[in-house]
Amino acid sequence: MIDIHSHIIYGVDDGSKDLETSLEMLRLAWEHGTTDIVATPHANGEFTYDPYLNKGRVEQLRAHCGEIQIHTGCDFHLSLENVEDAFQNPAKYTINGHQYLLVEFPDGTLIPNIDSVFEQFLRMRVIPIITHPERNWVIQSNRPKFDAWVELGALVQVTGGSLTGRFGKNAKKFAEDLLNDGLCHFIASDAHDTRDRHPKLRNAHDIVTQKWGEETAETLFTANGRAVIAGEPLPSNGRHQPARKKKRWFFF
Ligand SMILES: [Fe+2]
Numbered sequence: 001m002i003d004i005h006s007h008i009i010y011g012v013d014d015g016s017k018d019l020e021t022s023l024e025m026l027r028l029a030w031e032h033g034t035t036d037i038v039a040t041p042h043a044n045g046e047f048t049y050d051p052y053l054n055k056g057r058v059e060q061l062r063a064h065c066g067e068i069q070i071h072t073g074c075d076f077h078l079s080l081e082n083v084e085d086a087f088q089n090p091a092k093y094t095i096n097g098h099q100y101l102l103v104e105f106p107d108g109t110l111i112p113n114i115d116s117v118f119e120q121f122l123r124m125r126v127i128p129i130i131t132h133p134e135r136n137w138v139i140q141s142n143r144p145k146f147d148a149w150v151e152l153g154a155l156v157q158v159t160g161g162s163l164t165g166r167f168g169k170n171a172k173k174f175a176e177d178l179l180n181d182g183l184c185h186f187i188a189s190d191a192h193d194t195r196d197r198h199p200k201l202r203n204a205h206d207i208v209t210q211k212w213g214e215e216t217a218e219t220l221f222t223a224n225g226r227a228v229i230a231g232e233p234l235p236s237n238g239r240h241q242p243a244r245k246k247k248r249w250f251f252f
Contacts, residue, residue: 098231
């Protein structure tokens with residue numbers, strides 16, 4: 001599996017607190033089937049994003065972590081300051097400096113001009129990946145707007161823990177709706193530590209395989225993520241066959 005969202009770099013945000021924790025997170029990820037993981041520290045009002053510091057720590061982790069491959073990226077908060085900087089220097093924030101950018105919405109508010117921000121990114125050939133919409137109640141209550149962003153070209157990452165119930169019933173239900181509707185492109189761990197918000201994707205992978213089939217699991221956990229880290233277009237536009245359509249076909 002390819003995990004495109006994690007906080008494995010120690011000492012830069014609310015993720016891993018020290019080198020040992022980072023290495024343990026990497027070990028757990030590898031043991032549970034992750035071959036590649038993208039280190040995506042926060043860039044928000046609370047945590048300063050320093051690509052040079054991050055690069056140095058990633059090099060240090062690479063020297064100790066065994067076979068798992070570590071890639072670079074950012075958990076990019078959609079603030080005015082960040083957006084202005086990313087318009088000037090997109091590769092500072094994108095995954096491996098290619099075209100895909102994780103974007104995190106603020107918790108309690110909907111940014112009014114977000115459509116034009118996404119349009120501008122897409123004009124620049126930067127593809128926003130909306131992180132864990134299922135954990136944001138503002139997005140949950142503005143589903144038509146969310147659908148329109150995806151229609152525009154934004155992609156969607158659901159957190160594995162949402163499918164296993166870690167973030168409650170609403171997040172689980174919304175995550176399942178997204179998969180049913182073919183509006184999920186990636187499932188990632190958003191790991192912060194070794195226990196509660198761990199990097200193990202195996203359980204979520206099993207759930208997706210069981211409910212939506214092996215092909216969908218392959219697309220969401222592996223194939224699309226592989227394209228992202230390589231800077232390539234998503235295979236089959238990144239979509240999987242919605243489960244709902246299959247059922248209709250069966251009954252009619
Ligand atoms: Fe995150």
